[in-house]
Amino acid sequence: MTLLQIEDLKCHYITDTGAVKAVDGISFGLERGEILGIVGESGSGKTTIALSIMGVLPANAQCSGTIRYDGTELSSLPEHEKDTFRWNDIAIVFQNSLEVLNPVMTVGMQVCEPMVSHKGLSIREARKKCAELFSRVGLDTVWMDAYPHQLSGGMRQRALLAMALSCGPEVLILDEVTSSLDAFARKELQEMLLDLQGGQGYSMIVISHDITFVSSIASRMIVLYAGKVMETGPTQDVIRSPRHPYTRGLINSTPDIFIYKDMWGIPGESPTGEHHAGCPFGARCTQSIDVCRQVSPQLTACGDGREIACHRGGIATLMAAKSIEFSYHLPDRRSVRAVDGVDLDVGEGEVLAIVGQTGSGKSTLAHVLAGVIHPDSGEVSFMDGKVHGGNNGHGFGGIQIVFQDPFSATSNRFTVLDAVREPLDINDIGNQEEQLDMTKNALELVRLPSSDLFLSKYCSELSGGQRQRVALARAMIMRPKLLIADEITSALDVSTAANTLRLLKGLQNRRGFAMIYISHDLSLTLKIADRIAVMKSGRIVEVGNAHDVMLAPYDEYTKQLVGSRIGFCCHSHHNKKT
Amino acid sequence: MSVEQPVITSAPHPVNIRKMLDGVGNTTSKFTIEGKMAMIGLLIFVMMAIFAPFFAMYPPGKITGESLEPPGSAHLLGTDELGMDIWAQICYGARTSLVIGLAVATIAGFGGGILGILAGYQGGSIDQVLMRVIDVTMSLPSFPLLIVISAFLGPSIFTVIIILVLFSWAKPARIARSQTLAIRSQAYITAARHYGANPWYVIRKHILPEILPILIVSLIGISSYAIIAEAGLAFLGLGDPTSKSWGMMMNYAIRFSAIYFTPYWLWWLIPPLIALIALLLCLAFLSRDLERVLDPKLRALEGVK
Numbered sequence: 001m002t003l004l005q006i007e008d009l010k011c012h013y014i015t016d017t018g019a020v021k022a023v024d025g026i027s028f029g030l031e032r033g034e035i036l037g038i039v040g041e042s043g044s045g046k047t048t049i050a051l052s053i054m055g056v057l058p059a060n061a062q063c064s065g066t067i068r069y070d071g072t073e074l075s076s077l078p079e080h081e082k083d084t085f086r087w088n089d090i091a092i093v094f095q096n097s098l099e100v101l102n103p104v105m106t107v108g109m110q111v112c113e114p115m116v117s118h119k120g121l122s123i124r125e126a127r128k129k130c131a132e133l134f135s136r137v138g139l140d141t142v143w144m145d146a147y148p149h150q151l152s153g154g155m156r157q158r159a160l161l162a163m164a165l166s167c168g169p170e171v172l173i174l175d176e177v178t179s180s181l182d183a184f185a186r187k188e189l190q191e192m193l194l195d196l197q198g199g200q201g202y203s204m205i206v207i208s209h210d211i212t213f214v215s216s217i218a219s220r221m222i223v224l225y226a227g228k229v230m231e232t233g234p235t236q237d238v239i240r241s242p243r244h245p246y247t248r249g250l251i252n253s254t255p256d257i258f259i260y261k262d263m264w265g266i267p268g269e270s271p272t273g274e275h276h277a278g279c280p281f282g283a284r285c286t287q288s289i290d291v292c293r294q295v296s297p298q299l300t301a302c303g304d305g306r307e308i309a310c311h312r313g314g315i316a317t318l319m320a321a322k323s324i325e326f327s328y329h330l331p332d333r334r335s336v337r338a339v340d341g342v343d344l345d346v347g348e349g350e351v352l353a354i355v356g357q358t359g360s361g362k363s364t365l366a367h368v369l370a371g372v373i374h375p376d377s378g379e380v381s382f383m384d385g386k387v388h389g390g391n392n393g394h395g396f397g398g399i400q401i402v403f404q405d406p407f408s409a410t411s412n413r414f415t416v417l418d419a420v421r422e423p424l425d426i427n428d429i430g431n432q433e434e435q436l437d438m439t440k441n442a443l444e445l446v447r448l449p450s451s452d453l454f455l456s457k458y459c460s461e462l463s464g465g466q467r468q469r470v471a472l473a474r475a476m477i478m479r480p481k482l483l484i485a486d487e488i489t490s491a492l493d494v495s496t497a498a499n500t501l502r503l504l505k506g507l508q509n510r511r512g513f514a515m516i517y518i519s520h521d522l523s524l525t526l527k528i529a530d531r532i533a534v535m536k537s538g539r540i541v542e543v544g545n546a547h548d549v550m551l552a553p554y555d556e557y558t559k560q561l562v563g564s565r566i567g568f569c570c571h572s573h574h575n576k577k578t
Numbered sequence: 579m580s581v582e583q584p585v586i587t588s589a590p591h592p593v594n595i596r597k598m599l600d601g602v603g604n605t606t607s608k609f610t611i612e613g614k615m616a617m618i619g620l621l622i623f624v625m626m627a628i629f630a631p632f633f634a635m636y637p638p639g640k641i642t643g644e645s646l647e648p649p650g651s652a653h654l655l656g657t658d659e660l661g662m663d664i665w666a667q668i669c670y671g672a673r674t675s676l677v678i679g680l681a682v683a684t685i686a687g688f689g690g691g692i693l694g695i696l697a698g699y700q701g702g703s704i705d706q707v708l709m710r711v712i713d714v715t716m717s718l719p720s721f722p723l724l725i726v727i728s729a730f731l732g733p734s735i736f737t738v739i740i741i742l743v744l745f746s747w748a749k750p751a752r753i754a755r756s757q758t759l760a761i762r763s764q765a766y767i768t769a770a771r772h773y774g775a776n777p778w779y780v781i782r783k784h785i786l787p788e789i790l791p792i793l794i795v796s797l798i799g800i801s802s803y804a805i806i807a808e809a810g811l812a813f814l815g816l817g818d819p820t821s822k823s824w825g826m827m828m829n830y831a832i833r834f835s836a837i838y839f840t841p842y843w844l845w846w847l848i849p850p851l852i853a854l855i856a857l858l859l860c861l862a863f864l865s866r867d868l869e870r871v872l873d874p875k876l877r878a879l880e881g882v883k
Binding site (some may be wrong): 367370371390394399400403404408409410411413414420422423426427433471474478487 | 616633765766768769770771773774779784787788802
């Protein structure tokens with residue numbers, strides 16, 4: 001049953017310059033014995049929620065909405081009655097810092113204090129209880145007589161936890177409890193909290209920007225952005241396949257979840273709380289449409305106990321391929337089926353890697369998806385239009401493809417300028433100067449010099465890495481919504497390949513385009529891919545979250561492929577969960 | 579030079595003209611000594627043809643001296659049986675040879691080249707049909723047919739050009755087609771088409787500039803073939819009798835009864851023969867050098883940069 005129910009909670013901080021909407025209409029419920037995680041970047045309103053539940057918001061805060069605890073409406077209670085709920089029913093563990101504890105009182109005294117004032121215990125009884133609590137949180141009782149500054153960060157956090165537990169509350173609110181803890185202390189705290197929840201039936205709300213910590217203990221999580229709920233759902237599902245672009249960005253910024261993947265922050269700044277129409281994440285979103293700028297999306301259920309606030313219904317499908325087939329006809333009238341009934345979809349801003357051996361049909365599939373060759377049967381749709389017979393490469397915001405061989409990707413006779421601006425030339429975009437500017441920008445984007453000297457160089461004078469980047473600049477000049485990179489690093493040496501790949505992923509992150517990355521190199525794809533599709537003899541045998549595919553493959557072929565990696569060390573990090 | 583002139587003017591893009599001029603300069607500087615000599619020789623022939631009235635001193639079709647005068651100060655190479663100046667005839671003959679060589683090479687080379695590019699680019703049935711036509715054209719015995727057709731159509735410089743074009747377009751077409759097929763599969767063509775380039779753009783910007791050097795070499799080959807064929811036809815009496823041509827001169831000289839019993843053949847038969855051989859040698863050397871410089875495969879083999 002729902003222990004704590006929050007409905008349409010709004011908290012505005014009134015400042016001299018206007019109102020800051022810290023929390024903007026949030027509703028959620030906490031079941032008995034559940035751990036609920038609330039994550040979000042700093043400034044997203046997490047702590048304000050905690051404070052408003054506790055009823056200890058600063059004086060300049062204006063709150064509306066209902067907070068119901070076990071049937072009792074908390075927000076309408078007079079202050080002294082709220083007080084009985086605090087500590088006795090709901091207790092908060094503050095973020096560890098020296099300021100939270102009184103520096104001139106011993107830690108023991110501070111833990112005893114709420115027991116004396118709320119439960120009416122005598123000092124002696126309280127001290128006895130305090131010793132119990134200390135051992136429960138794994139703190140030696142000798143520290144009861146120590147002053148806060150004499151304790152380490154981890155110890156202080158335990159003391160704060162003991163303080164929160166002192167009056168035997170039902171609900172614990174933990175606000176950024178891990179931020180100053182080292183890895184060991186964090187791990188101990190995680191185990192302790194799980195023990196408190198499992199063994200002693202506490203309900204908890206864990207508030208943190210540390211998505212790793214939250215995901216390791218919470219069974220359900222709420223993703224908060226600018227005072228609004230972006231996505232909620234069972235933790236496993238949210239982490240494995242985030243539906244909201246913001247959630248995905250948050251996960252991509254976290255090194256611990258998918259440990260082989262490079263981390264990339266969400267570009268842009270989070271809003272500072274000024275009033276604005278439309279989706280709060282709109283400005284940083286890669287898939288925002290007109291309605292996103294005008295109306296703020298409502299949280300709506302999307303199945304499997306998940307809810308999401310997005311006009312596009314979460315990460316939108318950018319490209320979908322259905323039963324694609326393609327055969328090559330050999331001169332002796334035999335034909336080779338290179339792509340054999342492939343279904344595939346790519347979301348907005350997603351990096352999908354297609355991995356497979358040489359000759360598995362990856363490149364053919366890439367060409368079909370780009371619309372460069374026509375499939376024998378099947379259909380590829382891109383942003384609600386068909387790819388074949390369409391003109392997705394002709395204008396801005398379409399599909400672009402970068403080819404495997406840098407030396408044939410650009411003509412030897414073309415200068416860098418001519419090569420990069422060719423798509424503009426073909427489509428009659430801009431005059432000479434505009435084209436020159438755009439070319440220079442594109443070259444800067446791919447970290448190539450944009451000097452006149454370089455612009456007038458012939459492509460044949462460039463190195464493989466440079467030529468590949470020129471080809472990339474040519475693709476980028478069309479500002480693609482989907483970039484298909486067909487083994488673009490295979491012809492380059494390791495260092496150049498690493499640079500090119502990081503550059504590409506950086507561009508992807510910054511520009512927010514989706515990418516299909518074709519490769520035979522598993523380790524490389526693991527660094528950048530959100531999802532991996534494994535291809536064998538023209539079929540996709542397995543597709544899923546990059547780490548799942550790589551660390552726990554279910555298909556025999558994928559297992560072989562994973563096993564064929566040199567120096568692979570088996571790591572089952574994220575399987576250790578509640 | 580003269581052979582390259584039309585190439586420059588028909589360059590596909592104004593910006594490319596400068597590039598191509600630079601290219602011509604670069605190309606000639608990489609020539610061997612024979613190649614350079616051939617260039618100079620060719621230049622002399624071109625001058626002779628253009629400024630024929632100026633060089634010749636006499637009009638070629640007028641009787642300006644005694645019959646069969648030996649070479650002397652009045653007539654540099656003497657006169658023929660009608661008393662017409664041999665040197666003047668050689669000069670005007672160069673005109674005929676070069677015009678026919680140039681015209682045939684240009685029409686057959688570019689016409690065939692464009693046909694080949696289109697067939698190679700478009701593929702499919704157009705390609706199949708063209709290939710069969712090329713096969714037929716190339717397998718026909720050209721010279722006997724030439725003789726028969728020109729005998730039928732009657733002698734005129736225009737018919738000669740048309741006939742020669744009909745027999746020499748196949749080779750450049752075949753070269754252009756195979757090159758187009760090779761270039762068409764390059765990734766940058768795929769990219770350009772993906773960006774929405776129409777066939778015209780791809781041919782103009784990518785295929786034509788790459789095929790041109792190879793086409794030029796075959797152009798020279800065609801022009802020497804045309805010059806020989808024209809001389810041959812004229813020698814057999816199938817040329818235009820009103821025009822002055824080296825083949826025609828030899829024809830008249832040979833027809834002069836018992837010319838070998840007289841010293842006349844020395845200044846009547848030998849000069850047109852030497853002129854013809856010299857022109858063909860120049861073209862051959864030039865073609866060999868151009869091929870060496872322009873063909874990337876040969877360039878790689880010889881290490882020429």
